[in-house]
Amino acid sequence: MRTEQAAVERQAVERIVLGAFGELTGRRSEPLRFTIMDDTPVGVLGLAAGVRGLRHVNYVRGEDEFVERLLAEHGDVPVLRDALDTVRRALDRYFAGRRLAFDLAVDLGDLPPFNRLVLDATARIPAGRVATYSDVASRAGSPRAQRAAGNALHNNPVAIVVPCHRVLRSDGSLGGYGGGVTRKEWLLAHEGARPASL
Amino acid sequence: MTTAPSSARAAHRIAVLLTRHGEELARHVRRMVRDDDVAQDILQDTMIRAHAALARLAPQSNERAWLYRIATNAALNHLRSKARERAALGRHAAESSAAFAAGGGWTDESDERRDALWAGVAQLPARQRTALTLRIVDELDYEEIARRIGGTAAGARANVYQATRKLRLGVSTP
Numbered sequence: 001m002r003t004e005q006a007a008v009e010r011q012a013v014e015r016i017v018l019g020a021f022g023e024l025t026g027r028r029s030e031p032l033r034f035t036i037m038d039d040t041p042v043g044v045l046g047l048a049a050g051v052r053g054l055r056h057v058n059y060v061r062g063e064d065e066f067v068e069r070l071l072a073e074h075g076d077v078p079v080l081r082d083a084l085d086t087v088r089r090a091l092d093r094y095f096a097g098r099r100l101a102f103d104l105a106v107d108l109g110d111l112p113p114f115n116r117l118v119l120d121a122t123a124r125i126p127a128g129r130v131a132t133y134s135d136v137a138s139r140a141g142s143p144r145a146q147r148a149a150g151n152a153l154h155n156n157p158v159a160i161v162v163p164c165h166r167v168l169r170s171d172g173s174l175g176g177y178g179g180g181v182t183r184k185e186w187l188l189a190h191e192g193a194r195p196a197s198l
Numbered sequence: 199m200t201t202a203p204s205s206a207r208a209a210h211r212i213a214v215l216l217t218r219h220g221e222e223l224a225r226h227v228r229r230m231v232r233d234d235d236v237a238q239d240i241l242q243d244t245m246i247r248a249h250a251a252l253a254r255l256a257p258q259s260n261e262r263a264w265l266y267r268i269a270t271n272a273a274l275n276h277l278r279s280k281a282r283e284r285a286a287l288g289r290h291a292a293e294s295s296a297a298f299a300a301g302g303g304w305t306d307e308s309d310e311r312r313d314a315l316w317a318g319v320a321q322l323p324a325r326q327r328t329a330l331t332l333r334i335v336d337e338l339d340y341e342e343i344a345r346r347i348g349g350t351a352a353g354a355r356a357n358v359y360q361a362t363r364k365l366r367l368g369v370s371t372p
Contacts, residue, residue, distance in 0.1 A: 013228060016238045017220040024242055025209040025216070067217050071210060079217045 014080065021078035032070060033082030036063050041095055041190070042160075042183045046070075047087050048079075053105030054087055057159045059179040074110075094160070100127035100191055102161045111157070117141060118152040125166045127191040132170045154178050160187065211252065212245050219262055220245075223269050230273040235342055240276065244269040280339070318365045326364070329357035 022028045032055065034048040046066035048056035060066040070079050086104070093099040106123070108116045121139035125131050137149035153164040159179060165187040169175045177184035223244065228237040248265055319327055325347060332343045333354075340351035340358075347354065 009225065009228075012234055013221050013224045016224040016228065016234055016241060017216060019238045020220065020224075020241045020245065021213065021216055023238075024245055025213045027213060063218075067214060071213050071217065079213070081217070081221065 017080065018078055025078075027076055027078045029074075029077045031078040031080050032074060033080050033084060034066065034070060035082055035084045035088065036060070036066065037088060037091060038062075040091065042179070042186055045091070045160075047084050047091075049082075049084055049087060050077075050107055052109065053107035054158055054161060055107050055110070056157050057091075057161050058157070059159065059183070091160070095190075097190065104161055106158055106162060108158070108162075111152075114140060114142070114145070114148060115152040115155065118149045119156055119158075119162050119164070122153065122156075122164055122167060123162050125163060127163070127166075128193050130166045130168050130188070130193050133167055133175065134170060136167055150175070163187075166191075166193065208249055212249050215245055215248060215261075215265070219265050222262075223265060226266065227269050227273050230270070231276055233339065233342075235345075236276055236339060239341070240269060240272045243272055315365070319361075322361050322364060326357045326361035329354050330361040333358045 018031060021031075030051050032048050032050050034046060034056070037045040037047060042059070044060055044062060046056060046058040046060040046063075046069070047054070048066075048070055056070070058066065058069070060069070067079060070077075090099075090102050090104055094102070108119055111119070117140035118136050121136045122131075124139075133146045133149050133153075134143065136153070137143055137145045140149060140152075142148070149167075153167055154176060156162055156164040156178065159165075165177060165184045167175070174181055174184055220241065224237055224241050227240045227244075228234065231237055231240065244265060247268055252261075319330060322330065328347050329343055332338045332346060333340075338346075340354040343354040343358075344351045347357075
């Protein structure tokens with residue numbers, strides 16, 4: 001009964017806030033729900049999901065920066081805090097090394113088609129393996145679009161879960177990473193793809 | 199009533215405030231006023247006032263505590279005016295009964311008095327009758343009454359006023 005009451009209150013409170021979002025800011029689309037994970041081995045992560053799935057795993061300094069970013073990137077969407085327990089647990093398991101694969105619904109619907117194809121190809125690289133920029137460009141149907149593929153990976157909104165850190169240069173060097181090369185090294189070493197000494 | 203902020207910058211600023219503090223403030227205000235529509239109005243007022251005054255606030259002053267204060271004051275004001283309304287209605291009801299008593303024709307039985315009063319209510323024009331019932335029986339506020347019968351809150355208030363006035367006259371001069 002108590003939890004039922006709490007659920008009723010939560011729903012009413014959410015309706016009130018969404019109503020105010022609509023009236024005052026014109027943001028009336030499905031809300032984006034976010035949380036901050038500030039205790040991971042790769043630093044602070046901002047997570048955000050919509051009804052169709054996970055939309056953001058970003059390296060951020062803190063909540064303020066993440067909220068500004070979400071609101072700036074999604075002009076018609078109200079943004080609400082949430083626990084996002086499923087996503088959080090999946091990332092906890094990943095960082096603990098208990099399960100390196102993710103079974104999360106990811107929503108890349110906002111991205112240009114080519115970026116989506118590149119990230120879909122990237123999502124199929126298993127943990128412990130790596131691919132090259134030309135590999136993913138080929139799998140996205142444009143073998144010569146390596147640079148564009150690199151850009152698509154650099155702008156991957158769903159870091160770690162869509163493992164753009166598993167894409168390297170053809171000569172085996174690391175290449176770049178949106179979150180900084182140090183993080184890319186850590187993730188690859190964690191997955192056993194590269195010696196930790198690298 | 200609040201009006202939507204004009205500039206995109208203002209809308210963004212308010213969106214940031216709503217994201218950071220909206221749910222917490224809404225829960226607080228809703229628990230105070232026990233009415234979702236009123237809570238939303240108060241939340242919106244709070245956001246607009248906050249946005250207007252935020253420029254004057256030092257960057258790292260306690261935004262949250264400050265929003266809480268604005269929202270709490272708005273909720274208290276609402277509760278006070280609601281208490282005043284209740285008292286006024288109580289007086290109307292007392293006057294109606296007294297006028298009815300002065301006209302004679304009722305015993306001291308409260309059932310009969312109530313029946314007579316509701317017979318008077320049944321004679322009212324539909325709009326006034328509905329407004330009065332929503333106000334006294336359902337204890338809705340004028341915003342909500344206006345939402346249900348159409349028109350404005352002020353219009354709903356006028357309807358209730360007319361209804362109580364007619365009841366007083368009606369029972370004394372049948």
